[in-house]
Amino acid sequence: MTDERLKKTSALRKAMIRPELGALAGVVLVFAFFLIVAGDSGMFAADGIMNWGIVSAQFAIIAVGACLLMIAGEFDLSVGSMIGFAGIIIAILSVQLGWPMWLSIIAAFVVCMSIGALNGILVIKTGLPSFIVTLAFLYILRGMTIFLAVATTRQTIIGGVRDASEGDWIAFIFGGVILKPVFQFLADIGLIDTYVRGTKIGQPVVEGLPMLMVWAIGLIVFGHWLLSRTRFGNWIFASGGDPVAARYVGVPVNRVKITMFVFSAFCATVLATSQVMEFGSAAADRGILKEFEAIICVVIGGALLTGGYGSVVGAALGALIFGVVQQGLFFSGAESSLFRVFLGTILILAVVLNTYIRRMITGER
Amino acid sequence: MTQDTRFHHGHATSRQPLLEMTDIEKHFGPVIALAGVSFDIHPGECHCLLGDNGAGKSTFIKTMAGVHKPTHGSIRFEGKEMKFESPRDAMEAGIATVYQDLAMIPLMSVTRNFWMGREPERGRGIFKSMDFKHANEITMEEMRKMGINLRGPDQAVGTLSGGERQTVAIARAVYFGAKVLILDEPTSALGVRQTAKVLATIDKVRSQGIGVVFITHNVRHSMAVGDRFTVLNRGKTLGTAVRDEITAGELQDLMAGGQELVELEGSLGGTV
Numbered sequence: 220m221t222d223e224r225l226k227k228t229s230a231l232r233k234a235m236i237r238p239e240l241g242a243l244a245g246v247v248l249v250f251a252f253f254l255i256v257a258g259d260s261g262m263f264a265a266d267g268i269m270n271w272g273i274v275s276a277q278f279a280i281i282a283v284g285a286c287l288l289m290i291a292g293e294f295d296l297s298v299g300s301m302i303g304f305a306g307i308i309i310a311i312l313s314v315q316l317g318w319p320m321w322l323s324i325i326a327a328f329v330v331c332m333s334i335g336a337l338n339g340i341l342v343i344k345t346g347l348p349s350f351i352v353t354l355a356f357l358y359i360l361r362g363m364t365i366f367l368a369v370a371t372t373r374q375t376i377i378g379g380v381r382d383a384s385e386g387d388w389i390a391f392i393f394g395g396v397i398l399k400p401v402f403q404f405l406a407d408i409g410l411i412d413t414y415v416r417g418t419k420i421g422q423p424v425v426e427g428l429p430m431l432m433v434w435a436i437g438l439i440v441f442g443h444w445l446l447s448r449t450r451f452g453n454w455i456f457a458s459g460g461d462p463v464a465a466r467y468v469g470v471p472v473n474r475v476k477i478t479m480f481v482f483s484a485f486c487a488t489v490l491a492t493s494q495v496m497e498f499g500s501a502a503a504d505r506g507i508l509k510e511f512e513a514i515i516c517v518v519i520g521g522a523l524l525t526g527g528y529g530s531v532v533g534a535a536l537g538a539l540i541f542g543v544v545q546q547g548l549f550f551s552g553a554e555s556s557l558f559r560v561f562l563g564t565i566l567i568l569a570v571v572l573n574t575y576i577r578r579m580i581t582g583e584r
Numbered sequence: 585m586t587q588d589t590r591f592h593h594g595h596a597t598s599r600q601p602l603l604e605m606t607d608i609e610k611h612f613g614p615v616i617a618l619a620g621v622s623f624d625i626h627p628g629e630c631h632c633l634l635g636d637n638g639a640g641k642s643t644f645i646k647t648m649a650g651v652h653k654p655t656h657g658s659i660r661f662e663g664k665e666m667k668f669e670s671p672r673d674a675m676e677a678g679i680a681t682v683y684q685d686l687a688m689i690p691l692m693s694v695t696r697n698f699w700m701g702r703e704p705e706r707g708r709g710i711f712k713s714m715d716f717k718h719a720n721e722i723t724m725e726e727m728r729k730m731g732i733n734l735r736g737p738d739q740a741v742g743t744l745s746g747g748e749r750q751t752v753a754i755a756r757a758v759y760f761g762a763k764v765l766i767l768d769e770p771t772s773a774l775g776v777r778q779t780a781k782v783l784a785t786i787d788k789v790r791s792q793g794i795g796v797v798f799i800t801h802n803v804r805h806s807m808a809v810g811d812r813f814t815v816l817n818r819g820k821t822l823g824t825a826v827r828d829e830i831t832a833g834e835l836q837d838l839m840a841g842g843q844e845l846v847e848l849e850g851s852l853g854g855t856v
Binding site for chain 1: 671672675681683688689690691692696699700701702703705712713714716740742743
């Protein structure tokens, strides 16, 4: 039966309750803004696009992990520290101990994902908020990272990773560049600029598609599919929406949450490995504040801090906004510290908008 | 009390009980929450479990639903002795529980709620995904059967009224083959019309041969649909009465343990 007291919902209102909408509007705004302000600065030439694309991809990789975890009702504040930790582990094992690169990378994944599982188990077993448990690991992992680096090399930066990764195919999966012929072709037909002098003369300014971006796209597609199309995705929503109700109908809430902590650690390690391969070194201070940036991406993407609602596509759009703004300020010659001001402002706006949308969905007043 | 006559009432007492709980005791440390409660439910009847706050209703239904293990006493389901280790065990046997406020997750769609924990899948291996087409169709159809017309299967449960949420939860339990349906205070937070809707749903479910355990502290609601009535007071049963052999007033007195309410009623003019 229709209820005569219900107003007709407009198409706009219907679209409004999609979690990604705010982020999509943000993307449009941000692109419009920088096209006007920095359109002629090279920001939207091939190398400029690659520049903010890579930064966005970095944000996206950790945002996907943070997004699924937040929808499952938990936070992971140890992501940033884990990025530094994973990098140092790879460098110490490969450069200092002489392990093959592929084994060092696998070892880093095993160690970090185990710590992710430990995070999850502690949260479940103690019943403490994940905020506290993972805050502890933010400090523990950062401390361990610096300690391990200094204890083995007397430095906080370990170089020489590039030589150690020469010819290693797992290293290529994280640090390689693909589709080089395609980019050369694009350069030949004039769509991408080429170097006009130096040793690389005639080669495109953008060599190819970095694996970091492939990972970002792959994780976004996987995360979106998992969350919106699978049984496990339904369990993620249920675990964050109301763990008790979910448990009563047989959803393995604990398993879901712990798996998501492991996945978040996995994403952090992917980013860490890619960075180590790209820079050819690991630094103990890498990843600082990344946990918060990931969370902000997710919130801009429309997820609720309380769990149970959100979207991977939204989080990815949030990451895109970040990448474009951070690099766009650089291209437009603005003071780069303003980026943090922007972060804080947009965070508040996003949370206000999300709270409003949540009221629309649940019909609260 | 016009609702009384609107519902047909089950006459199933001659058959073997679906679920029989005998002399159930439950102790939490030094606290004796249940001190020997016996209760049974037949197919196609609505057995009301009444009691004031703290009478042990919650503990008792949680024992029935497999959340608590009884300290003493036996649970027989379809004639077989059962030991439920978890709510999952009870659910698989065919005992479904709809909790008052934990029935649904408001931010999720009706379909996602309906199939929560039992999502249909298609495809194989790592490409297995949730079969939304099938899930949506079934959800819409089951909702129609219960008299709820959804705008669409992706409508959030938060937009439904309290009574509709209870109905979705009941429809879900019935669809997944519940033989015994435990309803924990389904009407206590609802207005008059919403309550009538839920009571009508109970009647519909009962006519399908499902045994309904209706927990309430509202005598009027229980009289509207109940076939039998069991009153719990301070962890004990004060006996089971059959419909037409007991009045609302007598039930009310039993719930309050007799005495106090009589005095109260005097001062309130019989309005309680």
